[in-house]
Amino acid sequence: MSTAAVPVSSASVWSIDQSHSSIHFKVRHLMISNVKGAFGSFRGTLNYNESDITRSSIDVEIDASSINTREADRDTHLKSADFLDVARYPTLHFRSHSVGAVHSKSFRLSGELTIHGVTREIAFDVDGPSAVAKDPWGNLRMAASAIAKINRKDFGLTWNAALEAGGFVVGDEVTIDLDLEFMKSKS
DSSP, rough: OOOOOOOOEEEEEEEEEEGEEEEEEEETTTEEEEEEEEOOOEEEEEEETOGGGGEEEEEEEEGGGGOSSSSSHHHHHHHHHTOTTTTHHHHHHEEEEEEEEETEEEEEEEEEETTTTEEEEEEEEEEEEOOEETTSSEEEEEEEEEEEEGGGGGTTTTOOOOEEEEEEEEEEEEEEEEEEEEOOOOO
16 A cells, blocks of 8 residues: 555545544543543545645534443443433534644644534644545545543533542543544545
8 A cells, every 4th residue: 555645636625434533532430530432423524725724624423322432331321311312412513613723733623513402612633634645446545633622511411420429420521532534535
């Protein structure tokens, strides 16, 4: 497989390759450890402007029912009205609106995240994009990683239970961690 950098036109459309991408999260459990999870089904489009990355944008939709924390009972609870309420809110959605603080191979991506029917402004710290590479089938690909922290209560996810010794079962801060590989859409 060739990984040599391949030039792309100034502005182009790229799709997330779900089979080579991941959307993870983590949150404190019992105030002592982190529980990690992932969403297995998502899609998105990157409008990439190579000559001026600040004119790029991304739109990502996540299937809320695809949540997986490797514990069936917990996943069922997370899908319930106590948390994501997937029956009423089947998707999570992020749409960027600005790129700022561009450095060598990193930048800050701001946009609107909708969870549980509530939309809030958030910002991702992004590493990338990588150089463009051509895969063995002639497709152009690139990748980026991003991280953000949110307060779940800002999105109406307020369920919790007090611990006997103080504190709560579920932490408020959620770290979102993305590793996305993109494939250039063919014209």
